[in-house]
Amino acid sequence: MRLPLCFAVVFIFAASAPNLRSQELITSPPPLIKPNALMGTTASSDSATVAASSRDEHRFWDRKNDWLFAGVAAGRTLDYFSTLNFRRRGHQEVFLTNDIVDNHAGFAVIEAASTGASVGASYIFHHYRHHKLERWTSIVHIGLATSGAVRNYSLKTVH
Numbered sequence: 001m002r003l004p005l006c007f008a009v010v011f012i013f014a015a016s017a018p019n020l021r022s023q024e025l026i027t028s029p030p031p032l033i034k035p036n037a038l039m040g041t042t043a044s045s046d047s048a049t050v051a052a053s054s055r056d057e058h059r060f061w062d063r064k065n066d067w068l069f070a071g072v073a074a075g076r077t078l079d080y081f082s083t084l085n086f087r088r089r090g091h092q093e094v095f096l097t098n099d100i101v102d103n104h105a106g107f108a109v110i111e112a113a114s115t116g117a118s119v120g121a122s123y124i125f126h127h128y129r130h131h132k133l134e135r136w137t138s139i140v141h142i143g144l145a146t147s148g149a150v151r152n153y154s155l156k157t158v159h
């Protein structure tokens with residue numbers, strides 16, 4: 001079983017839509033490190049403005065995202081191998097066609113593109129300061145890919 005990207009993206013957006021509004025209302029705690037401390041400058045009169053504008057920001061490629069994106073890639077890899085296993089055992093692909101899945105190189109490219117699109121969606125959320133949605137994009141993707149892989153492996157062999 002393959003979960004095409006459009007389903008995943010629609011699911012992520014549908015699941016997160018109610019949170020979009022509520023997240024804007026949440027006031028975040030002040031940053032642990034003031035931006036001025038990072039830049040090596042002394043506190044100035046506009047430091048409060050800088051601190052407010054960069055509140056709860058983080059580098060996109062921070063440690064958390066590194067792990068989450070690695071998790072997404074691992075989930076897609078699991079999906080890839082579980083789908084091939086499922087095809088070998090005589091099952092029919094539902095979300096994509098059998099021809100697409102049976103072209104292993106092409107299918108691997110689709111899995112890689114799904115990972116890239118997920119990272120891209122996270123980046124868009126990060127850019128618009130929806131940092132929770134940014135993280136949840138990867139978390140939901142990992143959950144869907146992994147549960148799909150478990151399901152693929154647990155289906156009985158067709159004789």
Ligand SMILES: [Zn+2]
Pocket residue numbers: 058060125126127130131134
């Ligand atoms: Zn972010």
